[in-house]
Amino acid sequence: MGVGIQVRSLNAWFGKKQALYDINMTALANHCTAVIGPSGCGKSTFVRCINRMHETIPDARAAGSIMIGEVDAYNGTSSTQLRRRVGMVFQKPNPFPTMSVYDNVASGLKLNGFRGAKQLDEIVERSLKNSALWDEVKDDLKKKSGASLSGGQQQRLCIARALAVEPEVVLMDEPCSALDPISTSKIEDLIFQLKEHYTIVIVTHNMQQAARVAEYTGFFLLGKLIEFDKTTKIFTNPSDKRTEDYITGRFG
Amino acid sequence: MPDPVPNLGPNLVMGTPNSGQMLSVSLGRRITDRVMTLLSVLAMVMVIVPLFAIFGYLVYKGIGSLDLNLLIKMPRPVGETGGGMANAIAGSALILGIASLLGVPVGIGAGIYLAEYGRGGRFGSVVRFTSDVLNGVPSIVIGIVAYAIVVIRQKHFSALAGGVALAIMMIPTITRTTEEMLLLVPAQIREAAFGLGISQWRTTLSITLRTALSGVITGVMLAFARVAGETAPLLFTTLGNQYWSLNLNEPTAALPLQIFTYANSPFDEWHRQAWAGALVLIVMIVLSVSAVRVAVSRGNLRGAR
Numbered sequence: 001m002g003v004g005i006q007v008r009s010l011n012a013w014f015g016k017k018q019a020l021y022d023i024n025m026t027a028l029a030n031h032c033t034a035v036i037g038p039s040g041c042g043k044s045t046f047v048r049c050i051n052r053m054h055e056t057i058p059d060a061r062a063a064g065s066i067m068i069g070e071v072d073a074y075n076g077t078s079s080t081q082l083r084r085r086v087g088m089v090f091q092k093p094n095p096f097p098t099m100s101v102y103d104n105v106a107s108g109l110k111l112n113g114f115r116g117a118k119q120l121d122e123i124v125e126r127s128l129k130n131s132a133l134w135d136e137v138k139d140d141l142k143k144k145s146g147a148s149l150s151g152g153q154q155q156r157l158c159i160a161r162a163l164a165v166e167p168e169v170v171l172m173d174e175p176c177s178a179l180d181p182i183s184t185s186k187i188e189d190l191i192f193q194l195k196e197h198y199t200i201v202i203v204t205h206n207m208q209q210a211a212r213v214a215e216y217t218g219f220f221l222l223g224k225l226i227e228f229d230k231t232t233k234i235f236t237n238p239s240d241k242r243t244e245d246y247i248t249g250r251f252g
Numbered sequence: 253m254p255d256p257v258p259n260l261g262p263n264l265v266m267g268t269p270n271s272g273q274m275l276s277v278s279l280g281r282r283i284t285d286r287v288m289t290l291l292s293v294l295a296m297v298m299v300i301v302p303l304f305a306i307f308g309y310l311v312y313k314g315i316g317s318l319d320l321n322l323l324i325k326m327p328r329p330v331g332e333t334g335g336g337m338a339n340a341i342a343g344s345a346l347i348l349g350i351a352s353l354l355g356v357p358v359g360i361g362a363g364i365y366l367a368e369y370g371r372g373g374r375f376g377s378v379v380r381f382t383s384d385v386l387n388g389v390p391s392i393v394i395g396i397v398a399y400a401i402v403v404i405r406q407k408h409f410s411a412l413a414g415g416v417a418l419a420i421m422m423i424p425t426i427t428r429t430t431e432e433m434l435l436l437v438p439a440q441i442r443e444a445a446f447g448l449g450i451s452q453w454r455t456t457l458s459i460t461l462r463t464a465l466s467g468v469i470t471g472v473m474l475a476f477a478r479v480a481g482e483t484a485p486l487l488f489t490t491l492g493n494q495y496w497s498l499n500l501n502e503p504t505a506a507l508p509l510q511i512f513t514y515a516n517s518p519f520d521e522w523h524r525q526a527w528a529g530a531l532v533l534i535v536m537i538v539l540s541v542s543a544v545r546v547a548v549s550r551g552n553l554r555g556a557r
Contacts, residue, residue: 053447054448055445056443056446058371058372079451080450080451082449083434083446083447083448083449084448087447088447090440090444092440092442094438094440094441094443095315096444096459096463097441097463098462098463107445107448107450107459108448108449108450110460111325111445111448111450111454111455111458112448112449112450112454127478138485158444159450162442162447162448165448
């Protein structure tokens with residue numbers, strides 16, 4: 001089951017340059033929360049702070065508090081433990097090129113020391129079904145290379161790979177920006193189903209996409225969270241002038 | 253179909269109103285294209301010709317003296333015919349085995365450090381610079397170094413000392429190619445692994461190194477082939493031996509040394525054997541490099557799981 005995320009006074013830096021200023025935000029369990037805003041506004045940095053991927057960049061650091069359910073992400077948890085609870089899907093599909101479809105999905109468990117071939121088969125099948133890829137790959141799971149799939153299939157493979165470790169939260173950093181409209185709509189359908197079991201935070205450049213998939217939306221500008229509210233409110237009646245300018249296409 | 257005129261090549265464009273202009277442009281481009289293709293083919297020929305010339309000449313000079321005796325018999329005194337180089341062949345294999353055992357893990361390990369851990373750090377750039385300099389150190393000097401650190405301490409020449417000398421020569425090549433190959437692995441692949449909560453050492457071993465494996469192995473084989481023919485570093489270390497010895501602590505025969513000795517001798521029989529020995533050496537190198545390549549392409553060699 002998904003758990004909620006509570007972000008309190010989060011600040012993040014790249015070297016001396018501050019990228020996020022005092023972000024406070026709550027993502028409800030089993031809901032989809034969208035993060036929108038113009039390029040370079042800190043959306044990606046924000047989600048990368050949630051699973052501590054931000055700190056893998058040299059000189060990057062973050063301060064503040066992020067609670068994933070009952071777990072304090074920055075206090076008393078190792079980054080590897082945290083990332084098993086908080087899965088991530090990246091902008092460009094990035095399956096492991098040397099591995100088969102099966103090994104790609106199983107990699108998160110296998111390489112974390114999980115043993116038990118029978119159970120693994122079940123988990124791989126379930127994850128691929130959950131990511132709506134099973135029917136397309138079930139015939140040569142172990143022979144077909146993950147890199148030989150189409151872009152949209154690769155992205156769903158990456159989603160299956162993230163789901164296989166059974167996270168509570170799935171972060172998606174512009175998951176459809178490299179995909180065609182049909183693959184995009186498949187992934188959006190998928191997000192609807194995933195909400196039943198996971199909490200989802202999605203970064204998107206596409207405002208229609210945010211409107212379609214998310215119950216809550218946060219608008220970022222220059223590293224600050226300008227407005228955070230129900231998606232319908234943000235898109236029909238925003239409180240802040242800057243949000244209105246952005247969603248009506250006056251800048252960004 | 254949208255406007256069909258652009259980019260269809262000169263033949264298809266002929267009938268259109270501005271065909272004259274299009275044709276002249278594409279003619280110029282076609283000439284450039286041909287010239288550049290020709291130049292790159294020429295460059296390729298210049299790369300291949302010396303290799304085949306050397307190989308052909310070796311076969312021409314050596315094939316006459318190459319027989320089973322050469323491979324399985326021991327050297328005989330001058331004047332007797334039918335001697336072989338079995339001890340040198342076995343000795344070379346032994347020394348190269350030691351060199352690979354010592355050099356490959358250190359080289360790959362250092363390459364991993366440079367690409368995955370020491371990127372951008374001061375220590376990393378020192379290691380990188382040192383390794384490049386080491387690559388340029390004359391092999392005879394490396395022989396003297398191995399003499400100083402192994403032979404003098406042991407108080408005798410040995411196969412081990414030769415192995416150490418060749419290992420030192422292999423390390424910089426392997427280090428730098430491993431580093432380059434790992435850096436070619438896209439950052440997104442590492443991020444994907446980190447995002448799954450896989451630890452850094454696991455990611456490096458099972459994901460990054462595995463993705464770069466064929467390139468890393470190419471580097472290892474390059475280093476191997478390079479040191480397989482080295483003579484100078486062996487002069488001070490394994491010394492050479494007219495008798496059979498696979499003892500790590502004894503002076504040992506090696507093909508390059510044997511070839512060197514025989515080629516310098518005044519005897520025709522030995523000259524012939526030197527040619528044949530050179531042929532055997534190059535065939536051994538080609539065979540071992542291709543064997544590894546075949547093993548890699550069949551997937552018998554997989555990275556750690």
